Amino acid sequence: MTQSVEMSSNAQLQALANATEAKIAELKQELEEVELMIEQSQLEVEKLVQRSGTITAHLQQVQANIDTMPRPDIRATYDAALESQQRLYVMRGQLDKLQNDKQHLHEIISLNTKLLDLIAGETSGSKNSGKVSSATTEKLEMIIQAQEAERQRLSTQMHDGPAQALSNFILQTEIAMRLFDVDQARAREELANLKIAATSTFQKVRDFIVELRPMMLDDLGLVPTLKRYIDSYKEQTAVDIRMNVLGSEQRFESYLEVLIFRSVQELISNAVRHSQASQVKLLLDLTESTISVVVEDNGRGFDQEILETRESMGLKLIRERIEMLGGELDISTSPGEGTRVRYNVPLNK
Numbered sequence: 214m215t216q217s218v219e220m221s222s223n224a225q226l227q228a229l230a231n232a233t234e235a236k237i238a239e240l241k242q243e244l245e246e247v248e249l250m251i252e253q254s255q256l257e258v259e260k261l262v263q264r265s266g267t268i269t270a271h272l273q274q275v276q277a278n279i280d281t282m283p284r285p286d287i288r289a290t291y292d293a294a295l296e297s298q299q300r301l302y303v304m305r306g307q308l309d310k311l312q313n314d315k316q317h318l319h320e321i322i323s324l325n326t327k328l329l330d331l332i333a334g335e336t337s338g339s340k341n342s343g344k345v346s347s348a349t350t351e352k353l354e355m356i357i358q359a360q361e362a363e364r365q366r367l368s369t370q371m372h373d374g375p376a377q378a379l380s381n382f383i384l385q386t387e388i389a390m391r392l393f394d395v396d397q398a399r400a401r402e403e404l405a406n407l408k409i410a411a412t413s414t415f416q417k418v419r420d421f422i423v424e425l426r427p428m429m430l431d432d433l434g435l436v437p438t439l440k441r442y443i444d445s446y447k448e449q450t451a452v453d454i455r456m457n458v459l460g461s462e463q464r465f466e467s468y469l470e471v472l473i474f475r476s477v478q479e480l481i482s483n484a485v486r487h488s489q490a491s492q493v494k495l496l497l498d499l500t501e502s503t504i505s506v507v508v509e510d511n512g513r514g515f516d517q518e519i520l521e522t523r524e525s526m527g528l529k530l531i532r533e534r535i536e537m538l539g540g541e542l543d544i545s546t547s548p549g550e551g552t553r554v555r556y557n558v559p560l561n562k
Contacts, residue, residue: 230332237325244318247311253403254308261301268294288393295404299386302411303379306418320471355487378414382407435470436497439477443495452485453492460499469558472534473504478552479527480508488512488552505557514546531556 274283275290371475385407392400429438436458443454464470477495484490490512498505532542535556542556 225320226332230329233325233329233332233474237322237329240318240322240325244322246368247315247318251311251315252306253290254304254311258301258304258308261304263303265297268297283423292390295386299382299411302415306415309418378410378417382411382414385410394420397478430474431467434464435473438470438474439495439497442474442478443481446481454481454495455493456495456497458499463499465504465560469504469538469560472538473506475510476531476535476556477506477508479531483527484508484510484512484552488514490551501560503557503559505555507553507555509551509553511551514548514550514552516548 271290272294273286279287303467321477385403389400389403389407392403440456443456446452447454465473481493481495484493490508490510492511494507494509496505496507496509498507535542535558538558540556540558544552544554546552
């Protein structure tokens with residue numbers, strides 16, 4: 214019986230290894246396609262910038278001779294300028310998204326490669342010891358599921374947000390073009406509304422990019438990135454979020470900064486969306502040997518026993534990653550009393 218269980222566990226690990234290898238190959242293919250699209254988009258942006266400069270010069274000539282220039286020529290010039298600006302805006306947004314997609318794919322490939330190495334080590338260990346850790350298999354499956362859930366969430370956000378907004382831009386542009394000959398005042402009003410909508414969407418795209426992978430995390434480090442993220446989140450939600458940092462600011466290993474940032478991001482989001490908190494406190498305690506993080510909210514809280522049986526995928530992943538690094542995570546909560554999450558990660562100098 215024991216031997217059959219071990220054979221089953223080994224078969225599961227081998228199946229997981231095969232699936233991971235296939236996923237890595239698929240991601241690498243996707244990465245090549247994204248890199249090609251980045252190269253093409255960069256060339257297109259350069260062409261559009263040059264074209265925009267030419268059209269701007271033409272617009273200045275039109276403005277200087279607007280009393281004598283035929284109305285069709287004026288309209289054609291302004292239509293070309295609007296089309297060029299919109300095209301440049303869309304292409305720059307697409308280029309930013311592709312560059313973030315590239316960074317995200319690199320991270321996923323790296324993580325899957327590490328998973329594959331871990332599976333190989335576990336399989337090798339099982340051959341020597343005759344035992345396979347079912348907990349390791351569960352962790353690997355959970356991480357892969359979390360990756361796919363995150364990709365699905367981001368895909369939905371892109372479809373419901375920027376993609377839908379761009380469709381509306383096209384419709385508003387067509388309305389403005391039809392009104393130009395009939396009612397120029399209304400056409401200008403439509404263009405003004407279009408500009409406002411484009412500005413709002415541009416900000417949402419920037420927020421979306423920051424959520425995907427904040428560039429500040431690589432450039433400036435954990436603390437400035439968290440401060441920027443909290444300021445942005447407060448503007449979007451009007452939730453009172455207060456951050457306090459103890460100890461001296463310093464740079465940590467990249468994987469550790471990503472872990473801390475993503476965990477804080479998840480915990481704040483849970484406090485606001487699920488616990489309906491109006492106030493969140495973040496404490497970051499940085500010492501020479503440990504990073505300690507406390508996220509406390511005044512939300513509705515929940516039953517501790519329910520948490521033990523229904524811990525969310527995001528919270529499970531945070532706990533597993535912290536424990537893999539030798540840290541501990543503790544949750545204190547009760548209905549109507551808010552929630553306090555505290556964890557620490559030892560620093561291996």
